Each structure stands twice: as structure tokens, then as C-alpha cells.
Amino acid sequence: MAERIVVLTGAGISAESGLATFRDPDGVWARHDPAELATPEAFARNPGLVRAFYSARRAACLEARPNAAHAALARLEARWPGDVLLVTQNVDDLHERAGSRRLIHMHGELLRSRCAACGHAWPDRGPLTDAQRCPACGAAAVRPDVVWFGEIPRRMEEIEAALQACDLFVAIGTSAQVWPAAGFVAQARAAGARTLELNLEPSAAAQMFDELRQGPATRLVPAWVAELLDG
Numbered sequence: 199m200a201e202r203i204v205v206l207t208g209a210g211i212s213a214e215s216g217l218a219t220f221r222d223p224d225g226v227w228a229r230h231d232p233a234e235l236a237t238p239e240a241f242a243r244n245p246g247l248v249r250a251f252y253s254a255r256r257a258a259c260l261e262a263r264p265n266a267a268h269a270a271l272a273r274l275e276a277r278w279p280g281d282v283l284l285v286t287q288n289v290d291d292l293h294e295r296a297g298s299r300r301l302i303h304m305h306g307e308l309l310r311s312r313c314a315a316c317g318h319a320w321p322d323r324g325p326l327t328d329a330q331r332c333p334a335c336g337a338a339a340v341r342p343d344v345v346w347f348g349e350i351p352r353r354m355e356e357i358e359a360a361l362q363a364c365d366l367f368v369a370i371g372t373s374a375q376v377w378p379a380a381g382f383v384a385q386a387r388a389a390g391a392r393t394l395e396l397n398l399e400p401s402a403a404a405q406m407f408d409e410l411r412q413g414p415a416t417r418l419v420p421a422w423v424a425e426l427l428d429g
């Protein structure tokens with residue numbers, strides 16, 4: 199029985215909650231240019247445009263509800279006798295709202311803001327505005343507390359230690375087009391873990407997985423968790 203499980207999720211797990219993915223044909227990057235919205239340079243160039251983009255995504259996140267896939271992962275964490283670490287690339291809070299606790303947001307969190315001047319970060323569910331001031335230093339330099347292209351993902355040492363120690367690595371709803379998350383399956387395999395991909399279509403890393411299951415997360419994830427817990 200796999201004692202230690204690492205689960206990696208991407209935008210695909212929140213798709214059935216109504217939150218757009220990034221690289222599907224109707225995805226966020228099909229409609230917007232990430233270079234204009236999701237880099238430090240874009241924020242320096244046009245902070246108002248970036249704040250409006252993230253304010254709209256924050257509002258959509260607050261409207262969304264966790265789905266059966268998020269709920270199944272929370273049940274796995276609660277019931278599995280071994281360790282379950284959930285690493286998400288997503289900035290929404292649907293995993294938390296479904297009940298997951300042992301969770302790392304490697305790309306930051308949409309419902310938090312951060313001061314670009316002093317680095318102070320705080321929970322923030324309202325719109326990001328140009329007039330907003332940092333509660334710590336007072337600077338009008340408030341940005342979303344997310345990791346942009348060209349910035350360093352969060353808590354990578356913890357993630358890499360967990361990949362080295364895991365017996366089972368499962369990727370759910372990610373296209374494996376963005377690093378370092380795209381390389382996690384190779385690290386897990388090198389450490390001797392079994393690997394499973396649950397995705398609507400094979401990802402760019404599909405050939406690295408021992409097993410691929412294709413379909414919507416709300417069908418695949420509850421079935422997989424039931425196999426583990428009740429199998």
C-alpha cells in the first residue's frame with residue numbers, strides 16, 4: 199500500500215467549478231497575453247491593467263464552488279493512514295474550501311495581496327485598486343500575492359523533499375507545460391515512486407507516467423480515491 203502520496207493539481211481540477219484553465223482552446227492565455235498580465239515587467243509597465251485582471255479572477259474565484267474532485271482529495275487526506283501532500287499550481291482557494299489542509303500553493307494565492315515595496319502579504323478578497331495602500335508600510339504598491347512568470351515558486355525545498363520520499367505521485371488537471379511543476383514526475387520516478395496522471399487529455403509529460411487515466415476530474419478523482427480508501 200502506498201504510504202506517502204504527493205498529489206500535484208493544475209487548473210484542470212477547477213475547470214468543472216467554472217474557473218477557466220490557461221491553455222485549453224477557451225483558456226485564459228487564449229484570450230490574454232501572459233506577458234502583458236502575469237510578469238513583474240507587466241506590473242511595472244501597467245499596474246492598473248494587471249490589478250483589473252486579477253480583480254476579475256478574484257471575483258470569479260469567490261463565485262466558484264469546490265467540485266467533487268476537490269472534495270475527494272480532502273477525503274483522501276482525512277482518511278489515508280499515510281502522508282498525503284497536496285501541491286497545487288492553482289491560486290484559487292477551492293482545495294481549502296473543500297477541506298484540504300496539508301496544502302502548498304506553489305504559485306501563490308489569489309485571495310491574498312502583497313506589497314511590491316516591502317513584501318508584506320495579507321488576506322484580501324476585495325478588488326485590487328491603484329489607491330490601495332500597504333497596511334504595513336503605506337506604499338501604494340499593492341499586487342496579488344501570486345507567482346508570476348520569471349518569479350520563484352514557493353516552498354520548493356519542501357516539495358522536493360516530499361518528491362524524494364513519496365511512494366506514489368499523482369498529477370491531476372495539469373498540462374505539464376510550466377516548470378518546475380512539469381518536472382516533478384521525473385523527480386518522483388527517480389526516487390522510486392509509482393506515477394499516475396488523471397487528466398482530460400494526455401499532458402506533455404504523459405509518457406513519464408506509469409499509468410494514465412483520461413477523463414474529467416470530477417469522475418476520475420473520486421473513483422481513484424475510492425479505490426485507495428475502499429479498494
Ligand code: APR
Nearest residue numbers: 208209210213219220221287371372373376398399414415
Ligand atoms: N478534468 C481534468 N483535466 C482537465 C479538465 C477537467 N475537467 N479540463 C481541462 N483539463 C486539463 C487540460 O487537458 C490540461 O491538460 O487540465 C490541463 C490544464 O492545463 P493548463 O491550462 O496549462 O493549466 P496548468 O497546467 O495548471 O498551468 C500551469 O501555468 O499559466 C501558468 O501559473 C499558471 O499555474 C498555471 C501554470
